[in-house]
Amino acid sequence: MALYVCNMPNITTTAGGTTTTTLKNFDDAYGLMITCPSGMASTGIAIHVEQTSTGTNFFILQSGGVDVQMVTGRATVICPVPFKQMRLVCTAAEAGATAFGVTKQVMT
Numbered sequence: 001m002a003l004y005v006c007n008m009p010n011i012t013t014t015a016g017g018t019t020t021t022t023l024k025n026f027d028d029a030y031g032l033m034i035t036c037p038s039g040m041a042s043t044g045i046a047i048h049v050e051q052t053s054t055g056t057n058f059f060i061l062q063s064g065g066v067d068v069q070m071v072t073g074r075a076t077v078i079c080p081v082p083f084k085q086m087r088l089v090c091t092a093a094e095a096g097a098t099a100f101g102v103t104k105q106v107m108t
Helices: none
Strands: 003-013 029-035 045-050 075-078 085-090 098-107
């Protein structure tokens, strides 16, 4: 089986905000990659996930019992993807709107 990488919509914070928009509709994803822009005010960005498509009860994503924290100027890969929604929460309010790129890997 081949794997195919495709772009997802960016998830973004608003100016002065700490929480990004919510990303959904990646049910077919084998893996996700999130890219974090350089030069942000935040020292860490937490990944929050929700198990259902319509719920609002987000939890901080952990791996091996440790919170998954993104770092500016880096990419983070999540595989497998056992959740239906995702958003990011920054440790500090950003001066301007900030966009995080997301790609998904699907099996074809």
